[in-house]
Amino acid sequence: MKKIAYLGPQGTFTEEALxxxxxxxxxxxxxxxxxxxxxxxxxxxRGEADEGLxxxxxxxxxxxxxTQDVLTFESEAKIxxxxxxxxxxxxxxxxxxxxxxxxxxxxxxxxxxQCRNFLSSKLPNVxxxxxxxxAEAVRKILEMDNDVAAIGTKIAAxxxxxxxxxxxxxxxxENKTRFVFVGNYIxxxxxxxxxxxxxxxxxxxxxxxxxxxxxxxxxxxNLTRLESRPAKKDLGDYVFMIDMEGHVHDAKVFSALExxxxxxxxxxxxxxxxxxxxxxxxx
Numbered sequence: 172m173k174k175i176a177y178l179g180p181q182g183t184f185t186e187e188a189l190x191x192x193x194x195x196x197x198x199x200x201x202x203x204x205x206x207x208x209x210x211x212x213x214x215x216x217r218g219e220a221d222e223g224l225x226x227x228x229x230x231x232x233x234x235x236x237x238t239q240d241v242l243t244f245e246s247e248a249k250i251x252x253x254x255x256x257x258x259x260x261x262x263x264x265x266x267x268x269x270x271x272x273x274x275x276x277x278x279x280x281x282x283x284x285q286c287r288n289f290l291s292s293k294l295p296n297v298x299x300x301x302x303x304x305x306a307e308a309v310r311k312i313l314e315m316d317n318d319v320a321a322i323g324t325k326i327a328a329x330x331x332x333x334x335x336x337x338x339x340x341x342x343x344x345e346n347k348t349r350f351v352f353v354g355n356y357i358x359x360x361x362x363x364x365x366x367x368x369x370x371x372x373x374x375x376x377x378x379x380x381x382x383x384x385x386x387x388x389x390x391x392x393n394l395t396r397l398e399s400r401p402a403k404k405d406l407g408d409y410v411f412m413i414d415m416e417g418h419v420h421d422a423k424v425f426s427a428l429e430x431x432x433x434x435x436x437x438x439x440x441x442x443x444x445x446x447x448x449x450x451x452x453x454x
Contacts, residue, residue: 172201175352176211176220179204182306182327188256188350189224190326206303208237215248215353222251228349229258232281234398238351239412242441243369244403248353250367250442258346260286262337263309263328264320270336273297275315277308278322286322289340309333349447357419357443364418365395367441370411370431371402383411386430390423392416412441419443 178185181204193200203220205211211223227238242248260282264273270293276283277300283290290297302308305323309331312321320336321327328335372379387394396414417424419440431438 172199173222174203174220175200176203176205176214176223178208178211178225178304179206180304180306180310182309182324182330183304184256184258184324184348185224185226185350186306187324187326188254188348191256192224192254192352208235209241209245212238212241212246212248212353215355216246222352222354223248224350224352226348227253227351228396229281230345230347231285231343236400239398239400240403242353243400243410243412243439246353248355249357249440250351250444251354251356251358252352252444253349253365253447254352255347255349255447258285258341258348259325259339260305260322260341261325261328261335262320262340263323263333264312264336265317266334268317268320268334268336270294272318273320273336274318275300276320276322277302277311277315279303279305279308282308282322285342285346286340288342289337293337306330351442351444353442357440358445360418360420361445363446363448364416364421364443365414365446366417366419366424366443367412367414368428369439369441370413370435371437371439372408372410373436380411382434383413383431386427386434387413387415390427392423392427416446 177189208225211225214220215223225238226235228234275298280301282305306327308321309323309327312319393416398412399409402408402410
């Protein structure tokens, strides 16, 4: 049976994404929880798991820097597929907790940020306590006073036998997170693929980004994401992270990458994999 690591503990949005994937594909897998994104990916590197699932991008908060940095600088694991799920935040508490009685809220800072309007209008005076994950936040309130609530998933509430005080408290109902599975292989072409790369520059000079983008424009390759990240060297040194439509074994994608290798210090392929196309995430 395939072993799949995920960002834990139980009850995180990452586990929710994994359960959705397994339900859709009707696959069976042994789930292994790791405490950090880095440990999930390194667990794949060490062979402790066949694949790992980590968040990489949120429609509101943007990219997950830890995921990008580990894949770029610390690992040879490749993205092998992706899944996007809607993010539904819920206010969770012990039995019979009323909204007006809540004095403190525990959650991950991203979750509280994504519920800012609800908190400011409904609970303007509550104390906000940070947790490492929404799942940890839900678990923590078991040991706290009855006037403490958490922001988390419904599966976390069920896991710890708690109640949902108010559901769907996120400010933006279009809030979604993209997760990626990482493994040690590049999947075959499907005809509906995406390739993710990182470009390391030889030196920072005028026109560097233009010279990179030109290779894709000339071949009519659509870019779906472009972002710069610090190169972990001197101030002002950056790498460019690019997602494009197409598979690395497509002729025009292969040609573009070969041309880029002559212009930059290094092109690292983070993965070439099927694009997510489940329309149910848009509902």
